[in-house]
Amino acid sequence: MPAPLVEFLQFLFSGITSGAIYALVALGFALIYNASHVINFAQGEFVMLGGMVTWALLSQGIDLPLAIAGAVALTMVVGLALEKLAIEPARNADVVTLIIITIGAGIFLRGLTSVTLGKDLHALPSFSGDEPLSLLGATIMPQSLWILGVTAGIVVLLHGFFNYTLLGKAILATSHNRLAARLVGINVSFVLLLSFGLSALLGAVAGILIAPITATHFEVGIMLGLKGFAAAILGGLGNGVGAIVGGLLLGLIESLGAGYISSDYKDAMAFVVILGVLFFMPSGLFGRRGTERV
Amino acid sequence: MSLLRVENLSIQFGGVRAIQDLDFTIDPGTVHSIIGPNGAGKTTLFNLITGVYRPTTGAIYLDDQPVTGRRPNELARMGMSRTFQNLQIMMNMTALENVMVGRHLHLNRNLLACLLRLPAITRGDRTARKRCIELMERVGLGGYINAEAGAMPYGALKRLEIARALAAEPTLLLLDEPAAGLNARETKEIDEVIVAVARAGVTVVLVEHDMKLVMGISDHILVLDYGRKLAEGTPEEVRNNPAVIAAYLGNV
């Protein structure tokens, strides 16, 4: 393989890897947005909790699979608590008010984590070793394959859940028209709770998957949360396919931009592209354009 | 010369053709009613004429100038104003302030002058306030001058819509079901306001289900059905039109 092509492949692999993580976070945003029209700015904290709690359990001598299960379960409990204690009581508040509530929750969770688990950087062990694999002349870490595999699996499961189960359809119905959903007997407040639980699960999984590559830290959720939000917006808010495409696209833009243009501006590039897209497509790539009814 | 001319107008939402190949003209100084069953496209037609929607095909002329695709605020400058069937009230303002927004184009809106509260601004606002209070009293809102719009009952908000539209001193006024949801006494009051406005020379386009009101004050009636023109003419002609009787009045 010619060197430039190998280099390109290398950027591609790393872009898809981080893109898959962004996609998981974006799916979490989309889920909650669909069920409740809330943008959950504490979504990044779910990601952080997944990684940090796994590390904490590991350091107590618990096996990796059990530690992962424990971290996911705990994060889901946090997600449910957030909905029950902070979102539900503020149901009829303004959008900005709700944004501030979720940001407050994020600050609280970061503070809580730094107090209980400390402010140090921790790395999780890779799931199956650190021996790089060679693929078409470029190298890829086994952890990247884990990330891609698990993300693909989750996407398939979610697809099945929303299309073939009654509960999944209930969530979709609620997102389209909450009043109508209530009228046909759907327990809307249960759907809201469920969406937060599922989002927390997605976030925790993303955080656990990425922690062996980037390490984890009590503030790791801030940027990952913003990138996930950006990916969700890029794809079109509330659109599942959009969230996945948006996430992968964001990862690729960053990785290719950092590789070919400037690594200094890796973080900025994603936002420049999103501004560009929004200028021409105000509802993102796959968002619906609504007509105002007057 | 016509004040408003609509040619070959159509709009499509997805696969639904809400308005199809519509032609009609409105003469200045007349009361022109648009009637038809629910879903006939009356409000959609209003949204097209006032620039809220862009037509898929066709053209609209105001004072013989092509205005298709112009924004509502540009049309307002040309003397057009309207009310909304689904109330569009600024719930974050008082009733009087809602009406004063209607006077927007008549006031000095220079940013610097507004920021510095130059005497011209204070003077303009004082006169506007007086006029708007008079208007509100005229439509029966004398008791709501300083009420928060968000705390007013439905019937009062309907009249607030009319007061705001009138505050603009339009030459062409479109009223979308001004009497819907009002009781008999309130309907009669609104009826009198519309007649007075029309008598003052304002061209009025009216969408209304209250047939007594429509037949009583209209010079000309356009009947819509499924987005198409079913009939048009004087109240007498429309009343005796067999197609109208079959499709619409027959059901009443």
Add this chain to the structure above:
Amino acid sequence: MADIRPSGYSKHRKPQTYSRRLGTRATPAQVLLSERVGGMLTLLVVIAVLPLLLTNNYQYDVVVNIGINAIVVVGLNLLIGYAGQISLGHAGFFALGAYASAILTTRYGLHGALALPLGALGVGLLAYVIARPILRLSGHYLAMATLGVGLIINIVISREAWLTGGPDGMYVPAIEVWGFELYGGPVWYWIVAAVLVLAVWLSLNLIDSPAGRALRALHGASVAAEVAGVDTTRYKVMVFVLSAVMASVAGSLAAHFSEFVTPDKASFFHSILFVTMVVFGGMASTFGALVGAAVLTLLPQLLADFASYEHMILGLIMMVVMIFMPKGLVPTLSGLARRRRARS
């Protein structure tokens, strides 16, 4: 589509009837006179009396910072509270003002009193250029776009170290007026107070003017505003630029006051802090903006005693206040007072 709902509107509002007597109790002129003149007088009295209570430099520091934040928040309240357009990136404009003062004075030897308006002019132009495309967006898309603008500004400031000093920040000289260096809390107290009073006055003037009503109208019922002749795009751009310029001015003052600037002035967290001040104090309330700025500037100072628990408590307070007072402190409390008066 999610939009910021106008304050005072709730889906489940109880039908209320107003008696004629209530409707004609006070003319709007009297009502506004009391809020404008009464509120303004209160502010002036507080500003005049406060120095008597301040005993050390640290206290002056906190109070001057309250004033600087309040200038930003009064402007941001025009954008968010009155016009209903969200911005999660205003710290970017604040930082640009601060860095404009820093760079123009240290690298180009300009006088501080000249750097401030030049910075504000530059920020105003930048805001004008990006406002048109950005303000076509609504709700969460607008939130994303403004957040993006703020982050990009933050990153550029951090990376262009040759100009900005990078993540370490840069030094800003004191302003010199007739051989007298503007330095220290007591001097800056009066400078910031003067600018704040000006900002509040302009804001109060605007709200109760044809242009201000247009702003509030496009928030309350955008289509109806357009039908009334309001060029909604123009007004959104105008208020966006105005609020950006006010943030820039406050940033310049902050730079000269603290004599140091760092890129975290443009951070996402700083933007959020400004927005929180607006909502905390009460959207669409100029004096609410002042209260929000005061409370949220003081809070971290008061929480400093709790050391590592500071952030937990801050987050908790943000959540609890927003859950129980979604309309913010000032509107909630004045609503309570009104109800009590009505009962007695």
